[in-house]
Amino acid sequence: xxxxxxxxxxxxxxxxxxxxxxxxxxxxxxxxxxxxxxxxxxxxxxxxxxxxxxxxxxxxxxxxxxxxxxxxxxxxxxxxxxxxxxxxxxxxxxxxxxxxxxxxxxxxxxxxxxxxxxxxxxxxxxxxxxxxxxxxxxxxxxxxxxxxxxxxxxxxxxxxxxxxxxxxxxxxxxxxxxxxxxxxxxxxxxxxxxxxxxxxxxxxxxxxxxxxxxxxxxxxxxxxxxxxxxxxxxxxxxxxxxxxxxxxxxxxxxxxxxxxxxxxxxxxxxxxxxxxxxxxxxxxxxxxxxxxxx
Numbered sequence: 001x002x003x004x005x006x007x008x009x010x011x012x013x014x015x016x017x018x019x020x021x022x023x024x025x026x027x028x029x030x031x032x033x034x035x036x037x038x039x040x041x042x043x044x045x046x047x048x049x050x051x052x053x054x055x056x057x058x059x060x061x062x063x064x065x066x067x068x069x070x071x072x073x074x075x076x077x078x079x080x081x082x083x084x085x086x087x088x089x090x091x092x093x094x095x096x097x098x099x100x101x102x103x104x105x106x107x108x109x110x111x112x113x114x115x116x117x118x119x120x121x122x123x124x125x126x127x128x129x130x131x132x133x134x135x136x137x138x139x140x141x142x143x144x145x146x147x148x149x150x151x152x153x154x155x156x157x158x159x160x161x162x163x164x165x166x167x168x169x170x171x172x173x174x175x176x177x178x179x180x181x182x183x184x185x186x187x188x189x190x191x192x193x194x195x196x197x198x199x200x201x202x203x204x205x206x207x208x209x210x211x212x213x214x215x216x217x218x219x220x221x222x223x224x225x226x227x228x229x230x231x232x233x234x235x236x237x238x239x240x241x242x243x244x245x246x247x248x249x250x251x252x253x254x255x256x257x258x259x260x261x262x263x264x265x266x267x268x269x270x271x272x273x274x275x276x277x278x279x280x281x282x283x284x285x286x287x288x289x290x291x292x293x294x
Contacts, residue, residue: 022278023050024278025264026054026081026267027053028041028267028269032057032059033151042071045076050277055078059082061100061107068080080101082096084110093213095207097198098204099202100198106200106201115149118186128181134159196230204260207232207234212242225257240264240267260289261289
């Protein structure tokens, strides 16, 4: 019988434990809404000086085996991961699972349900955009995806490529946010379920890019307390979505709530010219990194 630990080691190159700023524990590939294949992502990360990489595609683990093989060739550490979509108090929250067992049955069952919902949601987005005169949006978005997971990002790319909107950031404001023609609210996992799936898979759960949600201080505190009580262990202190002040604020919250600090670019591809692999700042010295003990 193959143990959980044996399966994780199959996907994880042993890292020698040095403390480094060259961790990137939040990235995406073409297995969800990134534009590089898992192998290309690993190669680019290695060339940029990243020494420890986690692939955290949205609601899927399908790229982990390819990324692990590429990491072995590139000589960098790889941790299987996932970014789980969560509905919490009327807000969509993302929870990253790090160093999970990619063969965990509970985790894979939960992710399969989320992907089924993503498929319905994408088709509904296409129907709503068609009612506003934008035909073929679902088909166009699907053609820009891997065909298995169609996200808002693919719709945004399609609308830019077809000249409906001039840049992706404007697509969301005009078509894909609440109250806009193509928006469809997600019905995602419960926070407790997402944390349990990750823990059952032997991983550590971290709240992704917490400053992005624009929660009040009181509501963010409630989220972190609930998350910690459910067994969540980490907070993404350093994020490609955060400015320096937000990084410092998240470090303070990690200390206050006894959470381990994670680091992630949320990299989606070289088209995001404002963000590159290997450019994240170091964690503050007074927080405990999420990789401690690994």
